[in-house]
Amino acid sequence: MLKKCKVWGICLLAFMVILSGCSGSAISSKKTASKGEEETIKIGMILSATGTFAPLTEGIRNGFNLYLEQHDNKLGGKKVEIKFEDDEANPQVALRKYRQLVSSEKVNLLVGPISSAVAYAIRDEVEKDKIILIDANAAGNDLSWSKKSDYIYRLSFSNWQNGSSAADYLAKNIGKSAITIAPDYPAGKEVISAFKAAFEAAGGKVVKEIYPKLGTNDFATYITEAAQTKPDLVYTFMTGSDGIRFVEQYNDFGLKGKIPLAGPMELGDQLIIEATRDNTEGIYSGIIYSPWLENDQNKKFVEAYKKKYSKLPNTFAVSGYDSAQVIDKAIKKAGSVKSADLSKVLKGISFDSPRGPITIDPKTNNPIQNFYVAKNTKKDNQIVPEVIETVEKVTMPETAPAN
Amino acid sequence: MSIFSIQLLTGLAYGMLYFMIAAGLMIILGVMNIVNLAHGTLFLISSYIAFTFISQNVGFWAALLLAMAGTAILGIIIERLLIKRVYGKELEQVLLTFGLTYIIADTAKWIWGTEMHTIAVPALLDSSITMGSMVFPIYRLFVVLVGCGLALLLWYFESRTRIGAIIRAGVDDRDMVSALGINVGLVFTGVFAFGAALAGLSGVLGGPLIGIYTGMDSEILVTSLIVVVIGGLGSWKGSFIGAILIGLIETFGKVWFPSLSMLIVFLLMVVVLIIRPQGLFGREVA
Numbered sequence: 001m002l003k004k005c006k007v008w009g010i011c012l013l014a015f016m017v018i019l020s021g022c023s024g025s026a027i028s029s030k031k032t033a034s035k036g037e038e039e040t041i042k043i044g045m046i047l048s049a050t051g052t053f054a055p056l057t058e059g060i061r062n063g064f065n066l067y068l069e070q071h072d073n074k075l076g077g078k079k080v081e082i083k084f085e086d087d088e089a090n091p092q093v094a095l096r097k098y099r100q101l102v103s104s105e106k107v108n109l110l111v112g113p114i115s116s117a118v119a120y121a122i123r124d125e126v127e128k129d130k131i132i133l134i135d136a137n138a139a140g141n142d143l144s145w146s147k148k149s150d151y152i153y154r155l156s157f158s159n160w161q162n163g164s165s166a167a168d169y170l171a172k173n174i175g176k177s178a179i180t181i182a183p184d185y186p187a188g189k190e191v192i193s194a195f196k197a198a199f200e201a202a203g204g205k206v207v208k209e210i211y212p213k214l215g216t217n218d219f220a221t222y223i224t225e226a227a228q229t230k231p232d233l234v235y236t237f238m239t240g241s242d243g244i245r246f247v248e249q250y251n252d253f254g255l256k257g258k259i260p261l262a263g264p265m266e267l268g269d270q271l272i273i274e275a276t277r278d279n280t281e282g283i284y285s286g287i288i289y290s291p292w293l294e295n296d297q298n299k300k301f302v303e304a305y306k307k308k309y310s311k312l313p314n315t316f317a318v319s320g321y322d323s324a325q326v327i328d329k330a331i332k333k334a335g336s337v338k339s340a341d342l343s344k345v346l347k348g349i350s351f352d353s354p355r356g357p358i359t360i361d362p363k364t365n366n367p368i369q370n371f372y373v374a375k376n377t378k379k380d381n382q383i384v385p386e387v388i389e390t391v392e393k394v395t396m397p398e399t400a401p402a403n
Numbered sequence: 404m405s406i407f408s409i410q411l412l413t414g415l416a417y418g419m420l421y422f423m424i425a426a427g428l429m430i431i432l433g434v435m436n437i438v439n440l441a442h443g444t445l446f447l448i449s450s451y452i453a454f455t456f457i458s459q460n461v462g463f464w465a466a467l468l469l470a471m472a473g474t475a476i477l478g479i480i481i482e483r484l485l486i487k488r489v490y491g492k493e494l495e496q497v498l499l500t501f502g503l504t505y506i507i508a509d510t511a512k513w514i515w516g517t518e519m520h521t522i523a524v525p526a527l528l529d530s531s532i533t534m535g536s537m538v539f540p541i542y543r544l545f546v547v548l549v550g551c552g553l554a555l556l557l558w559y560f561e562s563r564t565r566i567g568a569i570i571r572a573g574v575d576d577r578d579m580v581s582a583l584g585i586n587v588g589l590v591f592t593g594v595f596a597f598g599a600a601l602a603g604l605s606g607v608l609g610g611p612l613i614g615i616y617t618g619m620d621s622e623i624l625v626t627s628l629i630v631v632v633i634g635g636l637g638s639w640k641g642s643f644i645g646a647i648l649i650g651l652i653e654t655f656g657k658v659w660f661p662s663l664s665m666l667i668v669f670l671l672m673v674v675v676l677i678i679r680p681q682g683l684f685g686r687e688v689a
Contacts, residue, residue: 051618054517212657213665217613220413221658224406224537241519241616248521248611254531254538275519275614 040079041337043327044107046097046122047136048114049086052215052240055271056114056316057086060136062309063320064111067328070304075324076331083107089114091121098122102129108337109134111323116140116159116187119152126151130339132346136323137316141190144364145400151339153346154366155326155358156319157288159187161394162264163194163237165371166286169389171204174260174284175232178204181222181246182237184211191237191264197401199235207231219246223253233260233284236267243267244275251279260284268374268385270314280383283376288369289315289355290385298354313354322353326360364396409537410654416543418650419550420609424623425630425642426557427601433637434573434594437486438493440500443624444507445599449474449606450615451511454520463525471603478599482592508620517617522610546608553604554643561639570594574637629668633675635685644683 045064047057061084073080083105087094094113101107102125110126110133113119119138126133127149135143135154143149144158170178178199182188188211196206208229210222223246226234234255238246243266250256261283266272268285291302291312301321305313313321329351334341347362356370371394374385428442449470456466481503489495523529528542561567569590572580581587613619630649634641649668656667675683 049517052616054512054617055519058517216657218413218417218654218657221406221410221654224409227538228406228536241614244519244521244614248614252524252531252540252542254533271518275521277523 040081041075041109041331042081042083042105042107043075044101044105044110044112045082045084046087046094046101046110046112046118047084048089048118049084050088052242053089053114055240056137059271059314059316060111060114060320060323062305063313063317063322064136064324065320066301066305066308066317067321067324069308071324071328075328076337078331078337087113087115087118089118091115091117094118094121095125098125102131107131109327109342111136111327113138116143119143120147123147123149123152132339132342134323134327136319139187139190141194141396141400144366144396148365150343152365153326153360155322155360156367157265157369158364158366158396159190160194160396161366161369161371162286163191164198165391165394166262166264166284166373167195167198167204168202168391169286169373170233170235170262170284171199171202174262176204177207177231178233178235178262179208179210179226179229179231180206180235180237181210181212181219181226183214183216183239183242185214187239188214188237192235195235195237195264206235214242216242217245219249220253223249223255227253227255227259231259233262236261236263238263239266240271243272247272247276247279247283257282265289265315265371268376270312271316273376273383273385274312277383278378280376281378285374285376285385286371286391287315287374287385288371289318290372290374290387292384293355293372293387295352295354295356297352301354315355318354322351322355322358325351325353361395363398366396368393368395370394405537408534409539410658411651412539412543412547414651414654415647416546416612416650417653418647419547420605420612421626421630421649422550422643422646423553423601423605423608425627425634425646426553426639427598427605428627429631429634429636429639429642430570430601431595431598432631434570435490435591437490437496438500439595439598440497440624441481441503441507442598442602442627443620443622444504444511445474445478445602446606446609446623447615447620448477448507448511449603450522450610450619451515451520452603453607453610454515454522454615457522463522467604467607470607471600474603474606475596475600478596479592481599482595486595487588487591504620504624508617512617515615519614519616521614522607524611542611546612549604549608553601554639557639566593626668629672631682632672633682635679635682638682638684641682641684 085097114137116138133152137156139159180192182192265287268287333345350359359368361368371391372387373389377386431439452473453466453470524542531538531540630645634645
């Protein structure tokens with residue numbers, strides 16, 4: 001009996017090791033043969049696979065891999081080898097992983113990071129090593145302003161764009177007084193200050209700004225506080241699990257349907273809609289992407305994505321897809337993978353993304369792109385961010401607006 | 404109804420949730436002398452199991468029972484196959500259960516992905532009560548009730564039943580209990596399964612409150628370890644009071660000192676450890 005148990009134990013352990021090995025290999029690098037005369041480029045990916053940002057990373061990688069798969073695993077006609085590193089959203093770890101990728105692996109290009117803190121931490125190194133970094137998510141404004149670099153190009157969006165895009169519509173159509181709730185960290189402050197400036201410029205007034213700690217698991221306090229003040233709308237910037245809990249609790253405490261809830265792109269994204277379903281109904285958001293956007297590329301993208309991953313793509317998947325796409329186009333155009341050549345063509349490069357036309361603004365290295373004011377609406381038993389208004393060509397100002 | 408009472412109720416609801424988790428951790432620690440670092444992971448797995456059943460249109464209550472049974476079975480497997488081998492070896496126990504957290508959490512990531520999920524509040528409880536200008540979700544009141552009910556049940560179980568007596572005796576003198584002809588191995592397995600089922604219960608009930616996401620396991624483990632430390636070993640009363648204390652401090656801390664709320668919890672733990680190293684209701688250890 002005991003022997004049997006032992007055998008079983010070993011089997012189970014082996015099984016578990018295999019399982020965890022599988023998940024390990026799923027996130028480790030995809031190797032391609034570098035033999036033959038074909039040139040190979042090495043791309044280093046530095047994203048956050050542990051913690052709050054894990055789902056964002058999954059989206060970006062899925063999108064990137066989809067583009068690769070559709071293009072024969074080649075970018076700019078060259079075979080691609082990806083080296084993936086998890087920075088744990090920690091600038092210290094990121095610097096170490098960065099060194100590893102650049103010094104030991106000798107990658108040609110970098111894609112990443114999720115967190116702006118990481119982006120700021122590796123920014124000087126990138127500048128020193130003269131290596132192109134395609135920013136697939138980090139939204140910190142200063143990457144376009146005081147910390148702009150000839151080697152860093154953002155494909156996603158900036159906090160300034162994200163916060164300001166829907167403000168005008170909200171002030172003119174939903175209400176003049178707003179309470180803002182955002183986590184107490186740089187992105188939260190940047191999004192809210194952009195929202196506040198645009199909202200007040202359009203005749204609105206932010207009556208109260210609330211900043212809970214990042215990673216708060218209960219918003220009851222803040223939600224009841226908002227309810228008592230009775231503003232025309234509540235504007236919240238919440239990502240990941242914070243966003244999901246906020247939306248659920250907004251409903252639990254009876255505010256859904258009473259005080260309109262609005263926010264930047266996150267509140268209209270699949271990541272939150274999929275998890276909270278009907279509770280997101282009626283939320284207004286300024287989005288850059290939805291699977292229901294009408295354009296040819298999006299139709300094909302959504303179809304291919306659904307086929308490969310059997311779920312709808314979110315905004316982060318599009319950022320990943322576009323990161324691959326811009327590398328592909330830039331290498332083709334420059335005819336080289338040298339940073340100096342790539343840097344020249346990346347400035348001002350234009351292409352069609354599933355989210356619409358995109359141009360990298362050479363003044364800010366940030367995409368000029370459409371934002372869509374959307375209202376989450378129930379259609380055929382699912383929540384769809386229905387586009388009410390398109391805000392064309394949202395462009396970041398060249399320098400930080402004076403406060 | 405004032406903001407104050409809303410916060411009081413919110414704090415209580417979280418306190419009760421922490422109690423349910425910490426109770427399982429404590430009974431395993433108290434009876435078997437094992438710090439089960441995989442306890443938070445059992446909590447996580449239970450939420451995922453319930454989530455899976457609910458998305459297959461199994462009702463909330465059935466999913467709750469299935470998830471509790473599932474975690475209890477997982478607990479039995481872990482105890483029989485792994486922990487049994489390291490009784491009395493503390494370092495090995497810690498390494499083993501710590502390793503398990505990684506293996507199970509990574510397996511969960513592989514099966515369920517890294518996206519967050521939530522469990523919808525069961526229809527029966529999906530409403531709010533309005534008191535004056537304030538609204539409070541009934542589900543949270545329900546969690547408070549379940550927590551109180553569990554405390555009563557555990558008290559009855561411990562002080563009025565034969566199994567309770569065996570467990571109390573086991574805490575005091577394991578060798579003596581086994582000398583009296585009681586199958587200690589079986590008791591241990593039962594206790595471990597029961598502890599795991601409690602983690603399962605809290606995992607499902609916590610789903611609608613805090614969601615399900617990777618990394619939740621370690622957050623929960625830390626909080627419940629603090630509850631056990633503050634409350635004291637081998638004491639339901641301690642865990643109960645400790646959990647309520649933590650729930651309230653977290654909630655009110657957020658209002659009064661928004662950026663310090665987590666710090667205050669740790670501070671409380673430090674103070675308790677200095678003044679009463681055995682915990683608020685723990686017995687003096689010789």
